[in-house]
Amino acid sequence: MSNPKIKNMEEFAAVSGISRPTISKYFNDPESVRASTREKIEAALKNHNYRPNIYAVNQNRRHTKNIGLVVPNLTDPFFASIARTIEGLIVKAGFNPLLLSSHGGPRQEISNLDSLRSIKPAAVLLAPLGRASLADEVAAFAREVPTVLFDANLEGIGEAFFGSDNDHSINLIVEYLCRSGEPPMFFELKTPINPNAVKRRNAYVAAMERLNHKPHLIQVDGQGWNFEEIGFSEGERRVIGRSLPTNTILCSNDRLAIGLLSAAYENGVHVGLGSGASLRIAGHDDHPFSRFTCPGLTTASQDYNAIATRSVDTILSLIESAERMDVREETLFEGRLVMRGSA
Amino acid sequence: MSNPKIKNMEEFAAVSGISRPTISKYFNDPESVRASTREKIEAALKNHNYRPNIYAVNQNRRHTKNIGLVVPNLTDPFFASIARTIEGLIVKAGFNPLLLSSHGGPRQEISNLDSLRSIKPAAVLLAPLGRASLADEVAAFAREVPTVLFDANLEGIGEAFFGSDNDHSINLIVEYLCRSGEPPMFFELKTPINPNAVKRRNAYVAAMERLNHKPHLIQVDGQGWNFEEIGFSEGERRVIGRSLPTNTILCSNDRLAIGLLSAAYENGVHVGLGSGASLRIAGHDDHPFSRFTCPGLTTASQDYNAIATRSVDTILSLIESAERMDVREETLFEGRLVMRGSA
């Protein structure tokens, strides 16, 4: 396990009694060499534990085994957990995931893509920032490197997009709220970064009209990713203690709802379904923490398993076929209603 | 900006009228070439936007510009946010951070180190899993690659360790709790993975004894990282509605406290300081979400700015000096008491 010290494939070839290119073949696919040589190689591997220099490998390989994974914000447990499952799928497929977060904003997103470019990835999975994204530069990247978008769509960019069917899930939750109490108002950022937020707003309006209710939007100021903070402070200003046309608030996402719940609690406003409650709050996403809010947050889950799996599958087949897609695929997965105590 | 297409340094040298090795020097340090040549290069760079092949660069460079960053669990917003600030510092220093999470457990931690090994990083910043870590293998790695530990200590491994002074912060919070109400019990996992947890337990016991109170430990079952879940379910079993010797619970970390708070709420137990409250709950860490619990969580913050900064600084000086430390440094930073509504 620690004889002299093998420093390259040449030397390893020598000690294993096989020619260097055959060793190379073995490392690229152990099945591609005869069983008898494979055994010799693996025996030698036991005594010397040599590993090919990854830089030399990637310099010469036609395509690297790297897959880039870019998410808008790793600090958000939601994306952290998606990233984790995608990473797992990539590793299982024998590729090497490179995880980057665009938390710094649109310029960082591009800078992430630039880093990936220099790493010459086989393909890239990108959850873009959304409306803030520098679409032209992202598009230019996607022309160079096979790219699949997920979570947030950028029209026409990349080989495919996989996301959530906001129409469906918002419809589910609006219907539920109307059926079980007063029709909801919609609490959101005035200028959301995420295209899903816009879709949800429109879906809310449409659902309300379909049910013959007048839609009400509460559009609050706020920038960046500190949704809880915004939900809290703007909730205090615009919701708590105000006389609103309804006692039910549907938030554009769970993190806003978490802030709003906190503001309600702090101001002594009782949230929930029961008789003692004066406010109902619902969210969207089924954020990892929404189980533990007080009360638990009623929300709509996204089918992230499906999104992750399909995204990785298409990226892999894209790599394998070495071709681009003839038509850009766009698939939305349906979420489910998650009922908890808050509405 | 898009003339012919430069594919290597040779060609770029040609179009810029400078010799290739000089170009190489420029990319390693733009200041190292004469101002006049620098201008020529940068002019050419504008028209051709060429970038050196990172694999070829790293294959030949004596040391890469990569710094590995391994954290136990990126899904925890706490580590996600530390990782983010550390990444920022690394980038600012002109290095390239490689972020990996050991969420999968001790074997994944080692596998992360193995991946890093093959990338030949200049150095590695490691927040180990803790007691679960395969110490021998981590130590072997740290002998090969300059490694600095943070957050959780593994005795004698790596060049230095930077963490929190649990004695200090637990003392702060125990004193506060005793002074403002009944002395606390300590709520924790029976078999914690994290050495900080053990230190906190001991610090709690010591602090209580110093104040002439009898320490009480509530040690619950539970494995893995789903602390909120454990805090919730075990809290329901062991705390809520039980007749305990005190009405104050100090949790080993905020995530347990978040679960416990949720359980209290769900069972109609009023948490806080006021007269209507029957339970006080405090945590430790100042987790990003602890502001938004109901009520807000009283806790002890860690000085993660200091930990991040010092860790990165030492790793950088370690790289620069190209030497190991003669004595292993171990520095603990003091946290602060963060008072909110829960205790």
Place this chain on the structure above:
DNA sequence: GTTAATATTTTGCGCGCGTAAATATTTACA
């Protein structure tokens, strides 16, 4: 036992760049 077909291994070359040593140029200073 021979030959053709096939699977495997080897030969030979080049990838894109870092870097030491040799050479040329610039700068500083008398």
Place this chain on the structure above:
DNA sequence: TGTAAATATTTACGCGCGCAAAATATTAAC
């Protein structure tokens, strides 16, 4: 203005490996 010191550039070589084509070994077929 001349010279030495400092700085910049060039020459020349090697890093560790992938890959195509050629050579060889193995298997199958008759």
